[in-house]
Amino acid sequence: MSPMNIIWMIAMPFIGAAIGLLYIGISRNITARVQNRFGPPPYQNIIDIIKLYSKKTAITHGVMFHLGPVLAITGTISTLMFVPILTGNYPIYLFSFQGDLILLMYIMVFGCLAMALGAGQSGNPNSAIGVSRGLTQMFGYEVPFVIALIILMVRFDTSSVLDIIKAQDTVAHWNIFRSPFSFIAAIAAFLGMMGNKPFDIVFAPAEISSGPPSEYGGKYLALMQTNRGLFAFVKLVLYTDLFLGGAGDFITLILKTFALFLIPLFIGIVNPRFRTEQAMTFFWKWPTAIGVVGLVLVLL
Amino acid sequence: MNDDLDRQNNNIIANWARKHSLWVLAYGTGCGAIEVPPTMTSRYDAERFGITGMATPRQADVLLITGYLAIKTLKRVIRTYEQMQAPKYVIGFGSCTINGGMYWDSYNTIKRLDDYIPVDIFINGCMPRPEGVIDGFIKLQERIARGQAKGWQHYQENLDWYRANQKKVIKNWTMPDYNW
Ligand code: SF4
Numbered sequence: 001m002s003p004m005n006i007i008w009m010i011a012m013p014f015i016g017a018a019i020g021l022l023y024i025g026i027s028r029n030i031t032a033r034v035q036n037r038f039g040p041p042p043y044q045n046i047i048d049i050i051k052l053y054s055k056k057t058a059i060t061h062g063v064m065f066h067l068g069p070v071l072a073i074t075g076t077i078s079t080l081m082f083v084p085i086l087t088g089n090y091p092i093y094l095f096s097f098q099g100d101l102i103l104l105m106y107i108m109v110f111g112c113l114a115m116a117l118g119a120g121q122s123g124n125p126n127s128a129i130g131v132s133r134g135l136t137q138m139f140g141y142e143v144p145f146v147i148a149l150i151i152l153m154v155r156f157d158t159s160s161v162l163d164i165i166k167a168q169d170t171v172a173h174w175n176i177f178r179s180p181f182s183f184i185a186a187i188a189a190f191l192g193m194m195g196n197k198p199f200d201i202v203f204a205p206a207e208i209s210s211g212p213p214s215e216y217g218g219k220y221l222a223l224m225q226t227n228r229g230l231f232a233f234v235k236l237v238l239y240t241d242l243f244l245g246g247a248g249d250f251i252t253l254i255l256k257t258f259a260l261f262l263i264p265l266f267i268g269i270v271n272p273r274f275r276t277e278q279a280m281t282f283f284w285k286w287p288t289a290i291g292v293v294g295l296v297l298v299l300l
Numbered sequence: 301m302n303d304d305l306d307r308q309n310n311n312i313i314a315n316w317a318r319k320h321s322l323w324v325l326a327y328g329t330g331c332g333a334i335e336v337p338p339t340m341t342s343r344y345d346a347e348r349f350g351i352t353g354m355a356t357p358r359q360a361d362v363l364l365i366t367g368y369l370a371i372k373t374l375k376r377v378i379r380t381y382e383q384m385q386a387p388k389y390v391i392g393f394g395s396c397t398i399n400g401g402m403y404w405d406s407y408n409t410i411k412r413l414d415d416y417i418p419v420d421i422f423i424n425g426c427m428p429r430p431e432g433v434i435d436g437f438i439k440l441q442e443r444i445a446r447g448q449a450k451g452w453q454h455y456q457e458n459l460d461w462y463r464a465n466q467k468k469v470i471k472n473w474t475m476p477d478y479n480w
Contacts, residue, residue, distance in 0.1 A: 028347075037345035044321070044350055051321040051361075054314035057386045059358070126356075209355035217358030217385040 008092050012085065013077050013230060016237075020229030021045040023236075023258065027265045034269050049225050058218030061122045068118015069216070069223040075110035076231045082107065083238050087165050088248030101149060101159045104238065111231060112138055115212055115224070122215035130211020133276050134202040140283035141192030141199075147291035148186035151179055152242060155298050161241050168245035175243045181294025183243050188287035190264060192279070193235055197268030199279050236260050318361070318387065319441045320350040325360035325384070327377060330367015332394040332427040344430040351437055357383040362440070363417075367427070368396035368403045369410050371469050378466060381417050382478055386452045389444070391436060392419040395426045402426065415465045418451030 025042040032039025060066050082100045084093035116135055119127040152175060153159050156167050168174050176183045192199045203211045213224055236257035240247055244260070247253035274282065326336045339346050340353055354360040357380045369377060381390065392413045395401035400411035413419055420443060423436035443449040455462060459478075467473050 032345070032347065035342050037342040038348050039345070040347050040350055040352075047317050047350060048321045048323075050313065050317035054311065054317060055385050055387070059383075059385065205353075205355040210359070213359070214356045215358055217356075221359055 005092075005094060008085075009081065009094050012080060012092070012094070016080055016233040017226050017230040018046070019254070019257075020231070020233035020236075021049065021225075023232060023261050024229060027261070030265060031269055045225070045229065049222050052222030052225065053219060055218035055222075058220055059215075060220075061215060064117050064121040065215070066118075066220075068114055068121075069220050069227065071114030071118070072111040073223055073227040073230070075107060075114060076227050076234060078110075079104065079107050080230065080234050080237075082161075083234055084161050084165060084241055084246065085237055086249065086253060087162070087246045090249075093162065096160065096162050099159045101153060101161055101164075104161070105146060105149060108235075109138065109142070111227065119212035119215070124215045126208040126210075126214045127212050129208050130202055130214070134212060136276055137192055137199060137202060137279055137283075140280045141189040143189075144185040144283060144287035144291050145189035145193075147288065147295060148182040148189065149242075151182035151185075151291065151294050151298050154295070155179060155182075161238075165241050165246035171245070174245045179294060179298070181290050181297065185287045185291035185294065186239065186243065187263060188283065190235070190239060190260075191267060192283060194232065194264040196264040198271045198274045198282075200268075201273055201276055201279065204273065232261070233257070315445050315447055319444045322349070322351045322362050322389075322437065322441070323354040323360045324351055324362045324364050325354055325357055325380065326364045326366060327380060328366055329369055329373050329377075330394065330396055332366035332396075335393075335427055335430055335433060336364070336366060339430040339433045344434060346434060346437065349434070349437060349441070357381075358385060360384055361388055363388065363390045364393055365390065365397055365413060365419075366393040368394075368401065368406075369413065371408050371410065374410055374416060374466070375470055375475070378417065379475060387449070388452045389420045389440060389449050390417055390451060391440060392422045393433065393436075394428060395424055398422050398424060410469060416462065416469075418455045418462075420449045420451045 022042060022045070025040070025045040028044060029039040029042055081094045082096060082104055084091070084096050086092040112134065116131045119131050152164055155178075156164050158164065164175070168178075171177075195202060201207075203213075208214070213221060216224060237253070239260050240253065240256045244256045247256055326333065328336065338344055340351075346352075351362075357363075361384070363377075363381055363384060365377065381388070390413075392398060396403055396409070397413040397419070400406070400409065403409045404411060410416060421436050421440045423432055425432055428436070440449060
């Protein structure tokens, strides 16, 4: 491993979290403009996190409660290590290997499970309801997501993200155009993963008082918010790699990830909230059906 | 311990962040609660200043008491306040929290909120308009930036005094000594 890679390994979680939080801040701004108000500055989320890290007390309810956010951010950082970030003249891919797509499928749910365990120990009924909703919803969107990945794996006969990026050398070869079925299934799963409006029943603040994190305060919450920003970044980079042909430099990366980020945002602004069973019906009906059609087509 | 607290209180970066990110737990007692939605939504848009509503006391920084407090409610307010994570601030909203307002001779409301939990900023008026509320928040931000909003520290240091006051009005005190 070259020294450059080690530097990136240390710096990338911070850069990723900053970019992800900035995106979430911009999304707050865009939502505000849609609602005809001015909105907070784009860096508001970063201020929030600095404030949370400088809180002086943080109550804990037990060992798992303590470990929940830590494990969640560990899961996210290890996911980041396996996602190729840049593939240009100055590539950044840290631990990519043959078969990393299968590993990614598993490791991406690790953070959610850790959070569920941590929130479960708080003993707050709202947390328990939120956790059960969140896990149910995860079973929902994992199905189209996995189908979409299988389509790509069968099509390119590989399970390495780098090989999939290499196969998309020109714009016409981007998977968004070459395997539209896979893209549609994956983007529907993406809506669920980002937890934006139609699928935000997990964190419904007015109803179950923000769900799983409702007992978390102070530095725990800071860690969870950092995790949120970083995880958003990781997912966006993974989708860019899989469907938009990866990125050669940071500017392309930011353009592509931001374009992807706008999809769930705009869908979220204009939609009300789905109940859990409506969300499950949605995930298991249309994206899954489209995914299966794509799978049949690619197998033929 | 106290030196440490003072040093942290004067930490410029932390105070700047605290000032620009106030997460509000609006405890909607009394009639004043009706002025909170307009403050938060499109017309007055308090989110410009980083003021957002939060759902639980654990996550919130500011406890907004909007009006008169019945003795029954005071119990919940104390509980909520003690569950918040320091540094935490309290805003008393409306004349009822200052001196009892038009409920000054009522048999089951408290008169001065400051006797029971430490209030950092009072906003007077019956009821204050959203402009007034935002002005109160800005004043709180100024105090935080100067490191003067130390009500929570005062509460910790004078817990006995506050407890005695609280127990004077809450006859059937069944709560633990401190509601972490
Ligand atoms: S100050 Fe006036 S508006 Fe506010 S709670 Fe008291 S009586 Fe109601």
